[in-house]
Amino acid sequence: xxxxxxxxxxxxxxxxxLVFMLILIIxxxxxxxxxxxIQKDITVIDExxxxxxxxxxxxxxxxxxxxxxx
Amino acid sequence: MTETRKAPGRGxxxxxxxxxxxxxxxxxxxxxxxxxEADQGFVQKIFYLHVPMAIVTLGGxxxxxxxxxxxxxxxxxxxxxxxxxxxxxxxxxxxxxxxxGSIWARASWGHWWVWDEPVLVSFLIVFLLYACYQPLRFxxxxxxxxxxxxxxxxxxxxxxxxxxxxxxxxxxxYTHPRVLGGAQNSMPGSMQLTFLLAIIGMTLLYITLWxxxxxxxxxxxxxxxxxxxxxxxxxxxxx
Numbered sequence: 001x002x003x004x005x006x007x008x009x010x011x012x013x014x015x016x017x018l019v020f021m022l023i024l025i026i027x028x029x030x031x032x033x034x035x036x037x038i039q040k041d042i043t044v045i046d047e048x049x050x051x052x053x054x055x056x057x058x059x060x061x062x063x064x065x066x067x068x069x070x
Numbered sequence: 071m072t073e074t075r076k077a078p079g080r081g082x083x084x085x086x087x088x089x090x091x092x093x094x095x096x097x098x099x100x101x102x103x104x105x106x107e108a109d110q111g112f113v114q115k116i117f118y119l120h121v122p123m124a125i126v127t128l129g130g131x132x133x134x135x136x137x138x139x140x141x142x143x144x145x146x147x148x149x150x151x152x153x154x155x156x157x158x159x160x161x162x163x164x165x166x167x168x169x170x171g172s173i174w175a176r177a178s179w180g181h182w183w184v185w186d187e188p189v190l191v192s193f194l195i196v197f198l199l200y201a202c203y204q205p206l207r208f209x210x211x212x213x214x215x216x217x218x219x220x221x222x223x224x225x226x227x228x229x230x231x232x233x234x235x236x237x238x239x240x241x242x243x244y245t246h247p248r249v250l251g252g253a254q255n256s257m258p259g260s261m262q263l264t265f266l267l268a269i270i271g272m273t274l275l276y277i278t279l280w281x282x283x284x285x286x287x288x289x290x291x292x293x294x295x296x297x298x299x300x301x302x303x304x305x306x307x308x309x
Contacts, residue, residue, distance in 0.1 A: 009112040012177035016116045016170040017097075020123070023166045027279065034286055041293040048300045 079285035082278070089278045093271035099264040107261075116174040118265060122272035124167045124193065128231050130160030130276060131200060135228015138221035150217035153224045155283045157203055159276060164197045188238045196234060199227055 100118045107114035137153035140146075171190065176182045184190060203223055210216040257265065 016173045019169045
């Protein structure tokens with residue numbers, strides 16, 4: 001087959017490179033959604049740690065060795 | 071003494087920059103330096119995208135098999151995760167290879183697909199074979215069994231990839247453009263250099279995405295483990 005003229009060939013070449021770009025963009029979008037889930041997990045863990053610290057602050061202090069001797 | 075573990079994402083930033091530079095340079099050279107091929111003209115520029123992608127795809131499938139073998143030998147689930155990510159990424163690139171190949175076929179042969187061309191059909195067979203990997207993997211609930219069966223699949227299919235393409239090489243195909251290893255189709259220096267750079271860039275892209283996904287999955291698993299420990303601390307039951 002003879003070589004295609006530039007205007008026709010250009011469309012095919014552009015389409016091929018766009019497909020590649022599109023696949024990369026879709027992949028990055030999927031990874032971004034996973035990153036959002038990681039962010040949510042971190043928020044949950046952060047809240048759990050805060051609750052734990054609050055409970056620890058409210059709880060009566062543990063008897064020390066000195067107070068136990070009294 | 072606490073054991074310091076290597077962070078899975080170490081060096082990812084440098085790798086990503088290197089990948090962007092290499093791929094950017096390669097495709098810059100494709101459009102601004104490399105001459106048009108005498109026979110196919112401008113359409114041949116697809117070659118610098120399609121062939122490296124196909125090579126990296128097949129390399130990724132073989133890598134998945136090697137990781138699967140290491141999983142079977144050691145029983146360590148980290149190899150299974152590596153194998154899974156390698157195959158998963160290769161599948162994604164295989165879709166790209168099939169689509170770009172189809173576009174190139176339409177531009178140079180006038181058909182979207184040629185069924186009597188062994189390279190195309192064998193690549194499709196490999197793709198369809200690996201398309202079964204994920205359904206097989208996720209149909210097994212027990213994590214140990216899942217890792218073991220998926221690894222067996224990865225090893226067997228990984229061994230099939232080079233065998234398949236060796237058979238195709240022996241099958242004397244003249245329709246598909248022979249770009250590597252053919253004396254009569256040898257490329258000029260500028261094309262060879264650009265092609266080599268495109269292969270290196272595509273390989274780096276694969277490694278970067280692989281590392282990125284491994285880091286993401288490992289981080290999620292670590293977070294889940296921390297969450298379980300905090301939950302068990304709160305309820306007073308063991309994790």
